[in-house]
Amino acid sequence: MNVIIVEDEKPSARRLQRMLEKLDIKADALLHSVEESLEWFQKNPHPDLIFLDIQLSDGLSFEIFETLDIKSAVIFTTAYDEYALQAFKLNSIDYLLKPIDEDELVKAVAKYQERIPQKQSVNIDFNDIKKLLVNPIDREYKKRFSVKVGQHIKLVNIDEVECFYSENKGTYLHTADGRNYLLDTTLEQLADELEPRLFFRISRKYFVNINAIKDMVSYTNSRLQIKLDTYKADDVIVARERVKDFKEWLG
Incomplete structure (x- = not known):
């Protein structure tokens, strides 16, 4: 070949x-x-x-x-x-x-x-x-998500979401009030549904909302660690291969 x-x-x-x-x-x-x-x-x-x-x-x-x-x-x-x-x-x-x-x-x-x-x-x-x-601009993007809370269905508006992430084969959204909700989808499917000017896929695990970024810190191997408003995890890191595009996305 x-x-x-x-x-x-x-x-x-x-x-x-x-x-x-x-x-x-x-x-x-x-x-x-x-x-x-x-x-x-x-x-x-x-x-x-x-x-x-x-x-x-x-x-x-x-x-x-x-x-x-x-x-x-x-x-x-x-x-x-x-x-x-x-x-x-x-x-x-x-x-x-x-x-x-x-x-x-x-x-x-x-x-x-x-x-x-x-x-x-x-x-x-x-x-x-x-x-x-x-x-x-001609595309229509997701404006809200329905999530299950016990026996109830709750609507979460897209501007309430700080990030989407995958964990233990599940996909979750994290809201500005510090709550996490399981979604019936994958990050790959979300790629077609999220407004690209609002959300960026920094790694295979995370999409982050530009409005929720509180701080950015230089990390090992030329990567960036992202600090969000309420989502607390140490692995919210921009993959090295995505740093250049991430900085351009930030404008």
Whole structure:
């Protein structure tokens, strides 16, 4: 299998490269920009599979495909706001949300390998994806959640929620009055329902509300520890791969 990685953050690219090596897959090239990728594709045979980040240092990686006719299969590796994931699903495109989980990587590679004997191809509609990236204002997002309290059903407005988190295979919301409620959903499903200008997924465990952030502290390995108004936990930490996007999200 011929594989390349297109990722502008070099530590993230090297981390993915090491994870692939554990699966006995060697990346033939690590590319870090649209310009570098275009030059490489013009000089080299196209690979079987591309691990592709969306936002590169000099533009969207879609420009590569709009300029050149590339038939390679694509697995997106994205730390982009999660409303974009709906387009990936609509187009049957595999994606890995950064920071990449090793188990999810194994599943994505296995899914690609299952397609090879059937020669199944994926038609990527980049226009659909770009519309969601550029025009999120057209989306309708969740304004309230219904939670069960004993035998009663309680409505929680979205502006009351400080964070969403996963724990012991359950998904919870934490409110500004210090209460926690179990939800009948997953963080992955919430990714399509939360207003991206209000909530950011800082790690595989947490979405945080920008209005509930009380303090941010430098943490080990170039990460950030988040202090919320009432939610008290030491592991509310921005994953290293998400720090750059988190700071941009803060504006």
